Amino acid sequence: MTGTETSTPRKAPSPTGGDELTPWMRTQDAVVKYGFVAVTVILFVYFAASEPAFATSASLFAMLKYASVTAILGLGMTFSMVVGGMDMSIGSQAGLAVQMAAMTMVFYNMTGTTAAAVVVLVGLLVGLINAFLIVYCKIPDLLATLAMMFVIQGVKLIPVDGQSVSAGMVLRDGSVAPGKFTESFLLLDRGTLGPVPLPVVIMLVLAVVSWFFLSRTKWGRLMYAVGANPEAARLSGVRVGFYRGLAYVLTSSFAAVGGLILVSRIGQGDVNAGASSLLEAVAVALVGTSVLGAGKPNAWGTILGALLVSIVLTGLTMKGFQYYYQDTAKGLVLLVALLFSYTMSRKKVRFTPAT
Amino acid sequence: MSSGEQATGPYALELRGIEKSFGANQVLKGVTLELEPGKVTALLGANGAGKSTLIKILAGVYERSAGEILVDGQPVEITSPLSAAHNGVHTVHQRIDESIVPGLTVAENLLFEELVQGGLPPVGSLRKLLPKARATAATLDLEWSDAKLLSDAFELGIADAQLLVLARALVKAPRVLVLDEPTSTLSQAETERLFELIGRMRDQGVAILYVSHHLSEIQFLADRLVVLRDGLIKDRQSAPLDMAKGVRSMLGEQVAVEVERANHLRGDTVAIQLRGVQLLKRSAPIDLDLNYGEVTGVVGLLGAGKSELARGIFGVDRFHAGTMLLDGQPFRPRRAGDGVRRRIFLVPENRSTEAMLPGWNLARTVTLPFLGRVSPMGLINFRAERKRARSVIADFGVVTTGPDQPVDALSGGNQQKVVVGRWMSGDPRIILMDEPFRGVDIGARHDLSEKARDAASGGACVVVFSSDVEEIREVADRILVMVEGVVTLDSRATEVDADAIMTSMSEVGSR
Numbered sequence: 007m008t009g010t011e012t013s014t015p016r017k018a019p020s021p022t023g024g025d026e027l028t029p030w031m032r033t034q035d036a037v038v039k040y041g042f043v044a045v046t047v048i049l050f051v052y053f054a055a056s057e058p059a060f061a062t063s064a065s066l067f068a069m070l071k072y073a074s075v076t077a078i079l080g081l082g083m084t085f086s087m088v089v090g091g092m093d094m095s096i097g098s099q100a101g102l103a104v105q106m107a108a109m110t111m112v113f114y115n116m117t118g119t120t121a122a123a124v125v126v127l128v129g130l131l132v133g134l135i136n137a138f139l140i141v142y143c144k145i146p147d148l149l150a151t152l153a154m155m156f157v158i159q160g161v162k163l164i165p166v167d168g169q170s171v172s173a174g175m176v177l178r179d180g181s182v183a184p185g186k187f188t189e190s191f192l193l194l195d196r197g198t199l200g201p202v203p204l205p206v207v208i209m210l211v212l213a214v215v216s217w218f219f220l221s222r223t224k225w226g227r228l229m230y231a232v233g234a235n236p237e238a239a240r241l242s243g244v245r246v247g248f249y250r251g252l253a254y255v256l257t258s259s260f261a262a263v264g265g266l267i268l269v270s271r272i273g274q275g276d277v278n279a280g281a282s283s284l285l286e287a288v289a290v291a292l293v294g295t296s297v298l299g300a301g302k303p304n305a306w307g308t309i310l311g312a313l314l315v316s317i318v319l320t321g322l323t324m325k326g327f328q329y330y331y332q333d334t335a336k337g338l339v340l341l342v343a344l345l346f347s348y349t350m351s352r353k354k355v356r357f358t359p360a361t
Numbered sequence: 362m363s364s365g366e367q368a369t370g371p372y373a374l375e376l377r378g379i380e381k382s383f384g385a386n387q388v389l390k391g392v393t394l395e396l397e398p399g400k401v402t403a404l405l406g407a408n409g410a411g412k413s414t415l416i417k418i419l420a421g422v423y424e425r426s427a428g429e430i431l432v433d434g435q436p437v438e439i440t441s442p443l444s445a446a447h448n449g450v451h452t453v454h455q456r457i458d459e460s461i462v463p464g465l466t467v468a469e470n471l472l473f474e475e476l477v478q479g480g481l482p483p484v485g486s487l488r489k490l491l492p493k494a495r496a497t498a499a500t501l502d503l504e505w506s507d508a509k510l511l512s513d514a515f516e517l518g519i520a521d522a523q524l525l526v527l528a529r530a531l532v533k534a535p536r537v538l539v540l541d542e543p544t545s546t547l548s549q550a551e552t553e554r555l556f557e558l559i560g561r562m563r564d565q566g567v568a569i570l571y572v573s574h575h576l577s578e579i580q581f582l583a584d585r586l587v588v589l590r591d592g593l594i595k596d597r598q599s600a601p602l603d604m605a606k607g608v609r610s611m612l613g614e615q616v617a618v619e620v621e622r623a624n625h626l627r628g629d630t631v632a633i634q635l636r637g638v639q640l641l642k643r644s645a646p647i648d649l650d651l652n653y654g655e656v657t658g659v660v661g662l663l664g665a666g667k668s669e670l671a672r673g674i675f676g677v678d679r680f681h682a683g684t685m686l687l688d689g690q691p692f693r694p695r696r697a698g699d700g701v702r703r704r705i706f707l708v709p710e711n712r713s714t715e716a717m718l719p720g721w722n723l724a725r726t727v728t729l730p731f732l733g734r735v736s737p738m739g740l741i742n743f744r745a746e747r748k749r750a751r752s753v754i755a756d757f758g759v760v761t762t763g764p765d766q767p768v769d770a771l772s773g774g775n776q777q778k779v780v781v782g783r784w785m786s787g788d789p790r791i792i793l794m795d796e797p798f799r800g801v802d803i804g805a806r807h808d809l810s811e812k813a814r815d816a817a818s819g820g821a822c823v824v825v826f827s828s829d830v831e832e833i834r835e836v837a838d839r840i841l842v843m844v845e846g847v848v849t850l851d852s853r854a855t856e857v858d859a860d861a862i863m864t865s866m867s868e869v870g871s872r
Contacts, residue, residue: 222740222741223736223739223740223741224732224733224736224739224740224741225739227725227729227732227741228729228732231718231721231729234718234719234720234721235714235717235718235719237714237715238714238715238716238717238718239718239729240677240696240697241677241697241707241709241715241716242697242701242729242730243696243697243698243700243701243702243730244697244698244729244730245696245698301720302720
């Protein structure tokens with residue numbers, strides 16, 4: 007194509023894409039892009055300098071280990087956020103996984119492997135139900151999963167009469183529960199690979215898998231398309247319903263894995279397990295959206311968000327703050343992330359918050 | 362219709378030199394318009410002529426920048442919907458659902474204005490509203506039962522909702538009633554009922570401004586016709602109306618623009634056959650063949666059924682009735698993917714809401730429909746993706762910094778080049794382009810129509826849909842005119858001139 011009136015020389019005038027950026031806008035861009043990482047580093051350095059116990063390798067691995075469950079649930083949440091939704095039932099699904107694993111081993115005296123298989127299958131089933139409600143029944147994501155949250159929370163208490171499941175407990179018929187948590191199952195949380203705790207390994211593997219799926223494969227790309235503009239995606243021939251459904255199934259699978267690590271950590275089927283997971287998962291995934299100027303939910307951002315939350319909480323605990331400061335801290339972290347994403351970035355024309 | 366100022370007696374409503382600007386963009390450039398009591402005046406205007414701005418000024422939604430408004434010869438200020446109502450000017454907006462409050466009862470909706478203005482006791486039983494509500498409904502002889510009045514307005518059908526809104530306007534005994542596209546959601550029977558009502562109001566001396574692009578309705582109803590184009594009244598007629606002249610004034614003097622070369626590709630293989638296809642809710646079924654190897658231009662006014670045709674062939678919407686054959690085989694697409702897989706592509710009418718992905722760069726936007734082709738085993742080959750994007754950039758002369766630039770940072774013309782270019786890069790067999798030149802500068806328009814012609818000479822079936830006669834004449838080998846869901850003209854581009862096309866566009870179906 008030569009000689010059209012509109013064609014001006016096509017050489018790239020500026021690396022930013024031809025937008026006129028004032029110095030102030032550049033600063034703002036930088037703040038949005040690196041601000042969060044900077045905050046993380048500064049806090050880390052501060053805690054490390056003021057608390058000698060903070061920067062030891064034991065403490066660092068503990069922090070990573072603490073972050074792993076939140077990070078895995080956050081990765082799960084990332085998938086539903088990529089398609090423009092959110093899974094409110096993620097915490098109760100983790101709780102369900104805790105319960106299912108405990109019941110399989112304690113009530114039915116099965117192996118840890120069986121328990122893990124049961125948990126994953128149940129997770130897939132819940133994901134399919136969510137997908138069915140959202141895609142086929144056309145219930146808005148938030149509401150469908152909110153309803154599912156309550157359903158799961160209640161249903162899981164029925165077979166255990168509202169009791170936490172632990173080895174040696176007395177069953178409904180008066181007999182004593184035959185099984186217990188197997189050693190191999192407990193290793194899921196306590197085991198290490200070299201010096202690295204297993205949950206951290208699992209977290210990193212899932213992060214790589216999620217990142218690869220979302221940004222390197224066709225399916226991940228199409229999920230982003232569905233989240234960015236479902237109508238445009240539909241008119242491009244994308245099976246919008248399929249990809250939305252797929253996202254919720256993936257979210258549930260990650261919730262199941264997160265729940266497995268959680269139950270291995272607690273060592274019993276705690277009825278309250280997973281209760282706080284929803285907000286943490288949402289928070290770290292949202293933090294991830296604003297990290298490094300991504301402007302969209304993404305795997306590494308979510309991991310970074312989980313690490314930041316973990317650093318803050320560990321630091322605060324070491325500084326002697328009571329547990330009830332933790333929620334405040336989490337909330338503030340989320341708030342700062344949202345300020346970066348929405349308030350600071352809004353002036354940038356190219357940025358569209360993807361939630 | 363040159364009015365000798367006050368000589369003709371007081372009009373129900375008179376606009377003198379109404380101007381309205383939004384920033385630097387002057388939408389109304391001095392509209393002068395008179396509405397006589399007991400007459401229906403139709404207002405005709407193409408997209409962007411300033412119609413809706415004018416209506417909003419009358420409704421008090423916008424304030425005019427300059428000019429005078431007189432009601433019964435007295436200058437008035439219309440600065441809010443409330444002051445419009447006080448001056449006896451009532452507007453029934455196109456979107457009825459925006460005028461109804463679901464969750465409130467029908468009775469409350471009938472009395473909505475009193476409710477808002479505090480004319481009703483703040484605390485009181487619904488039953489106490491009933492007599493007043495009944496009185497309001499009676500202005501339209503609506504004999505709605507108490508049960509109906511007490512039901513949720515949400516449960517009203519669209520026609521009843523329309524009547525409700527009309528009744529609400531009429532109970533105020535308006536001097537002037539503005540109706541904006543009132544029939545767009547009504548069935549034939551409902552439309553006739555509405556017309557009967559309009560006739561009755563006219564006989565009661567109400568001045569009615571009837572805004573529509575349905576020429577048959579205007580022909581049937583209107584005593585006078587005014588045509589708005591480029592923010593000015595370009596034509597005013599009294600019955601009997603010359604619709605062809607009206608449409609010509611609406612579209613502008615495009616006759617002068619001569620297409621340098623006549624397009625004369627002629628395809629002889631049929632791509633799409635439509636049999637008994639009904640495009641609009643109330644239109645007659647049509648048969649239509651679209652051929653490979655030529656550009657078919659479908660021209661028609663807004664609401665003529667162009668988009669319905671394009672979307673039906675592509676598979677994203679269903680026709681109301683009828684069958685479709687693709688290459689002689691029955692073709693029943695259920696979703697867009699069915700079309701895309703057979704290399705049937707659609708450039709949708711509304712670029713920003715139907716084709717753009719906010720924040721997406723050029724490469725991603727280009728490959729979205731064909732991601733499988735650059736993703737062996739599902740893994741995206743980024744090099745192949747960028748190569749594809751670069752070839753679109755080069756072929757279409759897209760002014761950009763490269764495949765990584767977000768598409769929303771490009772100009773309208775370049776955005777459209779990306780959208781059209783990505784489909785063209787997919788080697789279309791059939792490409793349907795719905796208003797591809799809207800919001801596109803003239804240079805980009807030439808490039809795009811050149812590309813459309815290239816595709817056709819390469820053997821593709823290219824169909825361009827537009828409401829602009831000049832655009833269609835520039836691009837098409839075969840020209841179809843659509844009016845109210847029916848093809849009224851089917852001719853080779855070489856055998857028809859702009860005048861004949863416009864005459865055909867104003868042909869009024871049998872009502």
